[in-house]
Amino acid sequence: MAHEQIIGAVEKSIEELCREFRDRPTLFYTEEDIASFFYALLQHHLSMARAHDRDGSEHFLVHREYPAPFRSDLSGGQFAIKRDDERTADGTPYPRGVYSVVVLNPEFMAQYSYELIKAQDYALFKKLVLPHLDKTKPAVLFGMACILRSDPFPLLIEDEGKEIIDGFVAEVNTKVDHLIAGQSSAGFMGNVRMLTFLKGGADQVRTFLFKKLTERPEVLVCFSY
Known part of the structure; x- marks a missing residue:
């Protein structure tokens, strides 16, 4: 399967996931x-794609909780x-972290x-x-992390609210740094995406969070009410 086809399936799956979160x-x-x-979703759009290792055994391309190389x-x-x-x-x-979802490179697997x-x-x-x-030819064609905030954030004008929001932003940034470290490990990871899901909250808070989080191009923010 061509790399472009795999990347396209990832992007399509992300779009569908965000739409599902917004609607339901x-x-x-x-x-x-x-x-x-x-x-x-990703397995569906890749038609449960598989690749063979050097011994001829079959592997799925998509995996959960794949270990970091450090x-x-x-x-x-x-x-x-x-x-x-x-x-x-x-x-x-110190432990090795894991990436929520990865798509492995068939050329690496072979x-x-x-x-x-x-790993x-x-x-x-x-x-x-x-x-x-x-x-x-990175081992991981696409690595992703996920974070969900299912309860509305307090208003920014409250001290407690600012502390909670700052803590959430720090958590997202930590996960982004973990992705980028995998990307910076030569030949380990290609594309990365931080999938961030936020439910509810005042428009003021949502606007602030969107602006703050998307300062990092790896972050995709999906809001719902």
Whole structure:
């Protein structure tokens, strides 16, 4: 399947997801609901597309919760990549984040085995895959993250309201930074999109959030009442 066809299916699925959220926001309770519905749309528009790995085994192109190629800290409203030898306050290694939905590159899949493609063994992936990735043929053609605010924000004039809104913006920016870090890891990820869904709220708040969030071109904002 051509890359252009895959990208077109992603864009069409995003449009349909946003339209569904605008028309029927009460279908979605959580970010998992959003991501799962988007996964189903994307599989439909790609006709459940599959690719073969180097051993001839079949794989879907679309996957949920695909691991990042690095360890990171996403706490406190900020994102930071961490070295493998760095430890959390509990003395454990920092975790690898995951991307809500990804579409893998069939050309990448053809070069590796199932164990390497699924990227769950970090040491193995880092040793046998990352050094050999080609930035002109990224392993992940499209990586996406999702966030949902299902309750209206308080008004900006309230101190508590401003704090909640600022916290939400920081959370979105953290997820965008995580996507961009994957994109910046040579040959790992191509296109990225931060899908942001907001239900209800005063027009003043919606206008402020749209302007603030879309300062980052990776962010797509979908509102509903």
